[in-house]
Amino acid sequence: MFFNKKKVLFVVIAFVLSLLLVACGSESTGGEGEVTYNWKFVTEEQQGQVQYEYAAEFAKRLHEKSDGQINIEVYEFGGLGSEVNQVELLQSGGVEFAIVSPGFTGTMVSEGQLFALHFLFTDDMQLNQKILDESEALNVHLTEKYEKFNIKPLAYWTEGAMQWTGDRPLTTPDDFVGFKMRTQTSPLILRSYEAYGADPTELSWGELYTSLQQGVVQGQENPIFFIEDAKFHEVQDYMMISEHNIYVAMTTVNTDFFAGLPSDIQELILETVEEMRPVAYEMQERMNDELLGAIENNDRHPTEIINLTSEQREAFREKAIPVREFFINEVGEDGKKILEMLIAEIEAAQ
Numbered sequence: 001m002f003f004n005k006k007k008v009l010f011v012v013i014a015f016v017l018s019l020l021l022v023a024c025g026s027e028s029t030g031g032e033g034e035v036t037y038n039w040k041f042v043t044e045e046q047q048g049q050v051q052y053e054y055a056a057e058f059a060k061r062l063h064e065k066s067d068g069q070i071n072i073e074v075y076e077f078g079g080l081g082s083e084v085n086q087v088e089l090l091q092s093g094g095v096e097f098a099i100v101s102p103g104f105t106g107t108m109v110s111e112g113q114l115f116a117l118h119f120l121f122t123d124d125m126q127l128n129q130k131i132l133d134e135s136e137a138l139n140v141h142l143t144e145k146y147e148k149f150n151i152k153p154l155a156y157w158t159e160g161a162m163q164w165t166g167d168r169p170l171t172t173p174d175d176f177v178g179f180k181m182r183t184q185t186s187p188l189i190l191r192s193y194e195a196y197g198a199d200p201t202e203l204s205w206g207e208l209y210t211s212l213q214q215g216v217v218q219g220q221e222n223p224i225f226f227i228e229d230a231k232f233h234e235v236q237d238y239m240m241i242s243e244h245n246i247y248v249a250m251t252t253v254n255t256d257f258f259a260g261l262p263s264d265i266q267e268l269i270l271e272t273v274e275e276m277r278p279v280a281y282e283m284q285e286r287m288n289d290e291l292l293g294a295i296e297n298n299d300r301h302p303t304e305i306i307n308l309t310s311e312q313r314e315a316f317r318e319k320a321i322p323v324r325e326f327f328i329n330e331v332g333e334d335g336k337k338i339l340e341m342l343i344a345e346i347e348a349a350q
């Protein structure tokens with residue numbers, strides 16, 4: 001009962017905030033006739049984490065390039081509701097820009113769920129980023145699917161390889177049998193864990209620390225920087241270097257808003273998106289490296305780090321491959337074509 005009241009309050013606050021934000025977003029004309037733009041950029045992460053730092057750098061560059069004409073306020077996760085609420089805000093124009101994880105759009109853009117497929121990308125992160133940058137399957141065909149929902153992905157980029165944490169070692173698919181795994185909001189992510197025999201539960205990351213601490217869920221997946229910065233390792237005994245997937249984030253803009261901008265302003269935005277590709281890659285690489293060290297050296301909350309062997313990863317891969325068939329059957333012909341094209345692109349890149 002208490003939980004329900006809290007949830008209702010949360011939704012009401014998010015709704016009121018979104019109305020205020022819609023009212024605030026503006027374009028104004030200064031004394032000498034110059035237009036200034038005031039936009040909002042919401043992220044799913046907090047200060048110091050990759051998405052927030054990306055958005056802050058993006059805002060700074062656009063402000064400088066436009067000689068102060070473009071002002072972007074960056075919002076960290078927490079103030080504007082859950083990750084799913086943030087996607088809704090982007091669609092309605094309550095914010096102009098957002099970093100969105102496809103894992104929170106699975107019930108809307110079903111084709112975007114392909115990022116939930118384990119062992120789809122390669123083990124070479126730099127190559128994976130190149131594929132994300134250049135893929136026609138993603139940058140043309142998947143992008144079209146998002147645009148139907150008023151979301152324009154401007155770039156797909158990685159926040160690093162995904163690792164598992166748990167209250168027990170997870171080294172074989174059998175270890176997942178009955179395991180209460182936290183996931184993002186996407187039917188295919190759930191299916192990927194059911195393929196190992198797990199019992200997955202969708203949750204916002206805002207509730208994850210407490211849920212792990214209280215045993216509501218027993219484990220989760222994320223890049224190392226996020227595990228450390230969100231302190232999940234404090235309430236988990238094991239971290240498996242599983243690299244079963246890559247974490248993909250999308251830089252997105254409201255489609256109608258972008259289409260209504262003058263072409264020179266659109267160009268500035270697109271140019272900045274391009275500049276941010278290597279910046280984002282370096283940011284995640286540095287944070288993942290540094291924070292692995294922080295987990296290793298944390299004596300107060302020791303975490304056993306288990307590197308899965310290639311044989312162990314292969315056992316998971318065998319269980320994960322049939323989930324591709326499930327994706328094809330559930331998502332339909334366009335999703336099948338996008339996935340097949342992406343697989344061909346990944347093979348060609350290797």
Ligand code: 6CS
Nearest residue numbers: 044045083184205222226
């Ligand atoms: O686990 C999650 O849901 C969160 N993980 C990352 C790396 N970024 C934001 C997201 O919501």
